[in-house]
Amino acid sequence: MTRGGARLPGTPDEERADPIVLHVDMDCFYAACERRREPKLRGEPVVVGMGYEDGETHGAVATASYEAREFGVESAQAISTALERLPRKVESDDPDSDLDPDEAGHYRPVDMDYYQSVSAEVKEILHDSADVVREVSVDEAYLDVTDRTAWEVAEGFARHVKNRIDREVGVTASVGVAPNMSAAKIASDHDKPDGLVVVEPGEVREFLAPLDVAELHGVGPVTARELRESGIETAADLAAADRADLEARFGERGAEMHRRARGEDDREVTPRGRPKSLSRESAFTEPTDDAEETRERIRTLAAAVADRARGKDAMYRTIGIKAVTPPYDVNTRAKSLPGPVDDPGLVEEVALDLFAEFDDARVRKVGVRVSNLSFADAEQASLGDGWGGADLPDSGDRGESGETPDSPASLSDFGDDGSDGPGDSADSPESSDPTDTADPSDASGSESDPEGQSSLADF
Ligand code: TTP
């Protein structure tokens, strides 16, 4: 891309029409994380997914390293297909073992806890690099760096961010720089892996022109096919099409596609406030040791929490309970699953299971919480169950899940509404309508951004 120098230092505010937006997307993220802790995997085909162990029959690929993609392995593919295209390497300590054909790959299970910890390290660098960071998912974020750099040096700025991620975290990112979010996203994807593409103001339309319509934000595979049928194959074709015509065919979305194809996108990068956990709790008029009564209450709370999570398109990976025992001891327990789920039955099952410990106790108040949230927008959810949960075995098979009792938690740790502190419970009416609480977010969770996805085909 050529250098435009669109904004001169000292230009008055009202003329600062060109924000500098970075879109950062990690390369084959889960596989990169596996390589970070197992360096022998570098340069090798690596597949991260579920269901490849002997005896397992189904599961899906979460991601594949670029070497594995050469064999036709890709995200969301059935693991059986992946294994056909790229057999599993026999992992042997014997250096002379030549059981391994060259055409074999390393398969690893999904370890979200680890990927989230790597993600947190990356996000720290991003927050250090920009005042405004919109975290979109575990491996993706937008940064508004308008106040931190200038177009003349934006490429160097972006390279610096990229190098820091590489050096300090040990994973690679692809970065796109553009005057708006959708162009930045397309730019980050344009030269993957290890890409850095800068699209300066005034060049956006030209940059987009040759791209297939399917690469544009908001154009899913079905729409792309429809467009192609009417001779609209590239962004240039779409940009040149008649807006009213597109609107007539696709509604407001048609107008939106048209704008995006012309490089117009005036969304501001805004940080995203998402809850870190969702919880509901309920006090008894008098402390009770009636296990059936408390279990019934837990069931109601579990259903309410699961319902609320579903309403927010949130999947959860940790399910927890709270039992407040007299005088005012707050006990919390939680269990983490191998991956995010949207599964009301499981919330109830795990909550009751965790609560068994308090069956004989007198309790004043009980609560159910889901945390470790990840968000999918409604369209993604309707395309499948979201990517995290689809790979999980049936709920009955989750015995391998680690059980992680929370450390004795402060009230606020539970996303509490603050009403059960010492002294106030005498006034607490028995609420069969459970209290509804949500933790405000530090936006560190994983999240899928409907606005940020370039197309539904992404997931
Ligand atoms: P992506 O950024 O879409 O993919 P990626 O980082 O693996 O590869 P790329 O270099 O093309 O960016 O998704 C980020 C992570 O999300 C990915 O590493 C694994 C997970 N994921 C799934 O579990 N299932 C899926 O279908 C997709 C697309 C991603």
Ligand code: MG
């Ligand atoms: Mg990625």
